[in-house]
Each structure stands twice: as structure tokens, then as C-alpha cells.
Amino acid sequence: MEHNISKAVIGRLPRYYRYLGDLIDADIERISSGELSRIMQVTASQIRQDLNNFGGFGQQGYGYNVRYLYEEIGKILGLDKTYQMLIIGAGNLGQALANYVQFEKKGMYIAGLFDNNPRLKGTLIRDIPVRMMEELPAFLAENHIDIVALTLPKAGAIAACQILMENGVKSFWNFAHTDLEVPEDVVVQNVHLSDSLMELTYKINHR
Amino acid sequence: MEHNISKAVIGRLPRYYRYLGDLIDADIERISSGELSRIMQVTASQIRQDLNNFGGFGQQGYGYNVRYLYEEIGKILGLDKTYQMLIIGAGNLGQALANYVQFEKKGMYIAGLFDNNPRLKGTLIRDIPVRMMEELPAFLAENHIDIVALTLPKAGAIAACQILMENGVKSFWNFAHTDLEVPEDVVVQNVHLSDSLMELTYKINHR
Numbered sequence: 464m465e466h467n468i469s470k471a472v473i474g475r476l477p478r479y480y481r482y483l484g485d486l487i488d489a490d491i492e493r494i495s496s497g498e499l500s501r502i503m504q505v506t507a508s509q510i511r512q513d514l515n516n517f518g519g520f521g522q523q524g525y526g527y528n529v530r531y532l533y534e535e536i537g538k539i540l541g542l543d544k545t546y547q548m549l550i551i552g553a554g555n556l557g558q559a560l561a562n563y564v565q566f567e568k569k570g571m572y573i574a575g576l577f578d579n580n581p582r583l584k585g586t587l588i589r590d591i592p593v594r595m596m597e598e599l600p601a602f603l604a605e606n607h608i609d610i611v612a613l614t615l616p617k618a619g620a621i622a623a624c625q626i627l628m629e630n631g632v633k634s635f636w637n638f639a640h641t642d643l644e645v646p647e648d649v650v651v652q653n654v655h656l657s658d659s660l661m662e663l664t665y666k667i668n669h670r
Numbered sequence: 671m672e673h674n675i676s677k678a679v680i681g682r683l684p685r686y687y688r689y690l691g692d693l694i695d696a697d698i699e700r701i702s703s704g705e706l707s708r709i710m711q712v713t714a715s716q717i718r719q720d721l722n723n724f725g726g727f728g729q730q731g732y733g734y735n736v737r738y739l740y741e742e743i744g745k746i747l748g749l750d751k752t753y754q755m756l757i758i759g760a761g762n763l764g765q766a767l768a769n770y771v772q773f774e775k776k777g778m779y780i781a782g783l784f785d786n787n788p789r790l791k792g793t794l795i796r797d798i799p800v801r802m803m804e805e806l807p808a809f810l811a812e813n814h815i816d817i818v819a820l821t822l823p824k825a826g827a828i829a830a831c832q833i834l835m836e837n838g839v840k841s842f843w844n845f846a847h848t849d850l851e852v853p854e855d856v857v858v859q860n861v862h863l864s865d866s867l868m869e870l871t872y873k874i875n876h877r
Contacts, residue, residue: 473869473872474869476868476872477862477864477865477866477868477869478849478862478865480868481847481848481862481864481865485848504849539872540868540871540872540875541868541871541872541874541875542868542871544871544875546871546874554766554769555762555763555765555766555769556762556763556766556770558762559761559762559763559766560863562761562762563763563863563864571867609874610870610871610874633874634870634873634874636866636867636870640688641688641692642685642711648877650870650873650874650877652866652867652869652870652873654861654863654866655684655685655688656767656770656861657684657688657770658684658685658688659684659843659859659861660778660843660859661683661684661687661747661748661749662680662681662684662859663817663841663843663857663859664747664748664749664751664753664817665680665683665746665747665748666841666857666859667748667753667816667817667840667841667857668747668748668751670855670857
């Protein structure tokens with residue numbers, strides 16, 4: 464059932480998950496697609512279509528069970544598992560992620576932070592010491608890593624990605640200002656901040 | 671000509687701009703749509719269609735003039751102008767942006783940083799002192815601000831957005847874990863890091 468799900472639907476699932484989490488926080492147990500549509504500002508038919516990709520979750524006239532839907536979408540998104548994350552680049556952005564990820568998400572563990580700046584060596588961030596890049600292959604040989612966040616400049620990110628792939632890493636959360644070239648079995652999720660800022664300047668000039 | 675441009679096309683323009691910038695850095699003056707297609711890993715027909723939205727820029731058989739295309743796309747994205755940006759939330763993420771934005775983009779100036787943590791008061795970040803939130807209305811009365819980056823938790827972001835809109839701000843780059851409710855003349859560009867991370871965990875589980 465989960466096979467030909469469009470990228471657009473996948474892109475919307477985290478937003479459903481976020482809104483459903485807010486509803487749980489507000490002690491709301493059931494919600495109609497109409498009400499969910501109102502708070503999420505998407506059409507009720509879009510919501511029904513999106514959720515039908517995964518079997519529906521709703522009963523006509525009864526609305527959705529908020530916690531059930533939240534947990535099912537969580538499973539689809541892989542949030543019923545735990546992940547060991549490495550952060551490469553322990554500058555402000557890497558440190559922000561180290562703090563952010565644990566705040567926002569259960570099941571995501573920071574397994575290590577690496578940098579090539581010797582002044583950062585041994586600095587503790589959330590009790591994790593910053594390690595030097597030359598220690599990376601040995602670290603990867605001894606630790607299972609699910610996700611690597613690349614929070615360093617372009618050239619360093621490309622070089623680090625190569626070393627990481629040679630040592631078995633297959634999933635990247637890439638913040639560097641470049642698209643990584645990777646084989647088909649490697650997944651990359653990009654956060655291109657300057658692309659995002661340019662979309663904003665476009666909107667400012669065309670509102 | 672620029673009127674009914676789809677969101678998808680707009681979303682791809684910053685990527686064209688980024689690749690064209692790389693070509694300029696590599697001293698490449700002209701490029702065929704076929705070659706641009708190869709390096710960007712999109713079809714040549716997609717490239718021609720996207721650029722035709724803005725008048726084309728290419729001559730059959732001659733390819734694209736890289737610098738001309740770069741500058742024209744830059745103008746469409748509003749990058750021929752300058753912007754005064756305020757950063758609300760001077761934690762790691764706010765500091766990362768203060769550093770990042772100036773590195774990556776010409777024309778984007780950090781006009782100020784605000785936080786509600788008294789321990790940060792007066793701290794200099796790129797020579798800009800962190801100011802306290804209560805100083806914000808007076809600051810906005812005296813300074814023209816084009817963009818406000820919200821790099822603070824959800825509740826604070828919603829409250830700050832309200833104050834900022836009351837004081838005339840109409841453009842937000844929102845990093846808080848929520849969608850802001852704004853009137854139609856206000857533009858918001860979201861960077862939802864945890865949504866992005868969930869798309870990655872989805873991909874990991876469905877590759």
C-alpha cells in the first residue's frame with residue numbers, strides 16, 4: 464500500500480504529525496477532517512486523499528482518533544525507531560542541531576560531533592566531546608551510525624561525505640551549500656538555507 | 671510575464687542560481703541546456719520549460735550565457751536589492767544565521783539581534799550587540815527592517831511575530847516549530863528542521 468506514494472504526500476506527512484502532536488498536547492481526542500482542514504489550512508478532500516494513501520485511518524462521521532493517527536503517521540515516518548546521529552561540523556549550526564534534535568524528537572540520539580578545528584577538540588556539547596576529523600574512520604568502525612548531519616562548508620562536506628560513505632554511512636542530512644553526489648542506495652535530505660532565503664526574497668518582490 | 675509562475679518553478683530557481691554561481695566560479699562562460707541538465711540532474715526539457723517562464727534566456731544552438739542567466743535569475747529572486755534583517759533569538763541557530771547569511775549572500779545585512787535572555791544582553795555577534803526583546807518596538811520605530819528571522823521556540827516566535835507585525839514587519843523567515851498565522855499581505859518562509867528530519871527518516875525506511 465505504501466509503494467507509489469508521491470513526494471508531495473511524503474512532504475506533507477511531517478506537517479500532519481506536527482499538528483496532531485499539538486492536538487494531543489491540547490488533550491483533543493478526536494477530530495473531523497473538516498476541523499483538521501480548518502486548522503491546517505488545507506482542504507478536507509486533500510487530507511482524506513493524503514491519508515487514504517496509507518489506508519485512511521478515519522471512519523465516516525466519526526472523524527479521526529488523534530493519538531492513533533499520530534502514532535500511525537509516526538510509524539510511516541519511521542519515528543517508532545531510534546537513530547544514532549553524527550554531526551560533522553561543530554560550529555553554531557552543528558551545536559544548534561545537537562541541542563535542537565534532542566529537544567524536538569524522541570528517538571534521535573547524538574552519537575558524536577566532529578570538527579577539524581583543533582581549538583574545538585574535547586569541547587563538550589551536551590556532554591559529548593568534539594572529536595577531530597582524523598578520528599572519524601576509527602569511530603565509524605566501532606559505532607553504528609544511522610544519520611550524519613553535515614553542518615560544515617561545501618568543500619569540507621563533499622570530502623566528509625566521501626569518507627563517511629567509504630565507511631558505510633548511507634543517510635545524510637545535508638546543510639552544506641551544495642548537492643551531494645551519491646549512489647542510489649544513499650539518501651540525502653537537504654536543508655539549503657540560502658535557497659530558502661531566496662524563496663523569501665522572491666515572495667517579498669512578488670507579493 | 672512573471673505572473674502565473676508555479677510554486678514548483680519558484681522553488682527550483684535558487685538551485686539554478688546556485689549552480690550558475692558555481693559555473694561562474696569555474697570560469698565557464700556558456701553552457702548548453704544539455705550540459706546544465708547533466709550537472710543539475712534534471713531533464714533539459716525541464717530546464718527549457720522553467721526558463722521559458724521568464725522569457726527563455728537562451729538562443730537555439732548557442733546555449734546560455736552563464737553570467738547573464740545568473741544575473742537575470744538573481745533579479746527575479748530579488749537579489750539585485752539589499753535587505754535589512756533582524757534575528758530574533760540569539761542562540762546557536764540565530765548566531766549561525768548571523769554568520770551564515772553574510773557569508774553566503776551579498777546584499778543581506780544583519781541589522782540587529784534580539785533575545786529575552788538577560789545573560790546575552792550586549793554580547794557582540796559579528797560586532798552587533800544582542801538587544802533585549804523589550805527594546806524591539808523602539809528599535810523598529812527607528813530602523814527599517816525588511817526581513818525578520820525567528821530563531822526561537824514556538825511560543826516566543828508566535829508572540830514576537832505579533833509584536834513585529836504590529837510594528838510594520840511583513841516578511842518572516844520562520845525557524846520555529848509552528849506555522850505562523852499571518853494576514854495575506856505578510857509573507858512567511860518556513861524552515862521546519864524537524865519536518866526535514868522526518869522526511870529523511872521516511873526515506874531511510876522506504877529506500
